[in-house]
Amino acid sequence: MERWDRIGRTAAYGAAAALVPYLVIKVTWVVGSLLGLLPVGRGFSRGGWLVLNTVTIGMAAAGITLGLALVRPWGMRIPGRLVGLLAWVGSGFLVSILPFVVLTVLVSAGTASAGSAGSSGHDAGMPGWEAVLLQCSFVGTGIGLAVALPAYLWRRWPHALRRPERPGARTAPGPLWPAVAAAVTGLAWLYWAAGGTLGITHRDERPAGWHILVGVSACWALAASAAAAALVLPRPTRLPYPLLLALTWLGSGSMFAWSGWRLPATVYVALAHPSDVVYPENVVVAVTLHATAVLTGAGIIRTLVRGDRARRGPSATVRRPAGRPA
Template identity: 30%
Template sequence: MTHSSSSAPAAVAGRSAPRLLRFVAIGACLPYLGLKVAWIAGSHLGIPAGSPLLEHRLPLALANGLTVLMDACVVVLALLLTRPWGRRVPAWLLAVPMWTATGLLAPIMVGFPLQLLVRSGVPGGSGGGDDRAFLDDWVFGVVYGGFIVQGLALGTLFAGYAQRRWGRLWRGRAGELPAPATAPAQRLTALTALLLALVPGGLRLLWAAGSTAGLDGSTDRLLEVVHLLFLVAAGTGAWQLAFRRGRALPVTVPLVLAWAGSGATACWGGWMTLSTLVMAGDPAGGPTPAMSLTYAVQMIVGFLVATLVARYFADRSAEEPR
């Protein structure tokens, strides 16, 4: 009787926590969605006069429409991770959007607080190379603050969901896992990713150090460091998964590094490449060849590392008794 009474509050708390996180994740989307819908409707809320955004109305409308759909996916994911029907969704149908969400949100969750911390000690410093204001300052707080809350809530929900559904697949130590039949192909994939990563890694290291070679102006050096760190995380995770390094290292460590690192590397490379295509008609607003190369190679590296993560789960699933 005592055991039953004490376990009841814990069970209620266990059921209410996901509901609360779902509410937080969905609620954090609303300011961003409202702002984007207002812009699509023609409002200039938060866009100062003279902003470069006002010079590209059609690309802006298309980009806003796409980002509305992307943020609406967060609402769907929050429901999927907390409703009974979500357990019946095919693994790939959940993994792909969650990997994308992780990749897009994680650099913001790391970079934006660091930017605020650094810039709080720099009077009037914005790190931009254009005297015209892009957006009002409050917009960045609303948008990126919402993204951080979304990432925390959605990440917590996904961690619990994944542990319940697939937790058995990442038990053990990285160095003690048996080598699968596809080990040679995985090692070749990892080596290819590491070699290719030298291109964006070297350029971002130069830019983080203050060089403007290959840039169309100044850049935020702190953000270059953040993207470089995620690239290193992707390479480290790929190396450990493919070569089974780290005998005492829990396999969750290289998995998390490869998952978050590949997502950030591929998705931000893809997003910046898409932005490049949208701005292709504006010679003054387009990126340099070095920037385009960085984004393109990042995508390739990220997707190569993601295939290693997918291969890991496929191999571990195949080892389970039917």
């Protein structure tokens, strides 16, 4: 475990460092746009461009802080709920970005497809080296957090990774509706990714990047559904318990983070009608699916947290070791 802990600490530093180029580029875009030295992204007003990139600057800063919190001593003193929330949302973004970047490169869709998918607000006319740095930041941070987060969790909450002792008992007592809703949402996205046209208004506005992003989101939603159902239903499963926890954590985080990001973007495009920005989905259908995904992701993680509290027992919420936050 000491070797694994050292690897996790190194990965945490690497995750924080990988986001620095992203943060610098985004700050440059905002400052350059304010001073009139850099153009505004295609399809955005100046105000919309500044707001979007200011939000992503905050997200990058939070990601760097999270990486450092997973390795520095003060990270063990941060309230557990705050660390968990940042890690959950951050990992939800990154587990979708990583396969999206890899698959986009494989199909030679390029940066233009990523912009058309509306995933990050990048301008299709950015220099190639900026696109490479941005993608390397996402990939490096994703890999770093994937290694650092389990090591941090083991140091702070080792009980959370252990399977309950009673065989056949429900490991995460809670309702089944989040798993069902995740399955329905995932199947709808999978239908679109496969080329289905029901619920699609602009059929010609579906580049390869859009299909890849929707397909990746569908896979994570279905994985979260299957894992959540396995944890809630009182049936034995041969899958390793840490794997079920990982699929539930990452899948629900992907649904919450990405739909939470795309929901306001979809509403904005529908109301403001910015030039050269058209989403292929029917607005009502897209908003419904994204809202369902946000609620479903929150419902799944709530079930997971309640299951952890139930395993620790009622005394866990009353007694706490001195100097160690819950």
